[in-house]
């Protein structure tokens with residue numbers, strides 16, 4: 001019974017996500033693998049590399065302290081986690097919104113004081 005309920009909850013959650021998808025929008029979630037002048041390559045959880053074009057209209061948001069703050073293309077870096085809302089155009093993906101966050105590991109590594117040997 002418990003098992004069945006969790007399956008139902010999962011299906012419901014999936015349905016909710018699908019219901020919110022609009023038009024021919026594609027969501028790309030993963031880690032930035034490469035940044036080019038007009039595109040980014042994202043490594044997704046299933047190991048695929050997805051190229052998404054950047055447009056002049058692309059909106060950038062950085063997630064920090066549970067808040068989304070406006071950002072710009074130059075703020076992106078390899079290794080950052082991204083959720084891209086893209087639209088499919090001529091067999092290519094074009095980003096309408098890129099939400100990204102700096103991995104905690106990197107943050108800790110850069111802010112931790114250098115260890116000095118006694």
Ligand SMILES: [Zn+2]
Nearest residue numbers: 021022025085
């Ligand atoms: Zn979307």
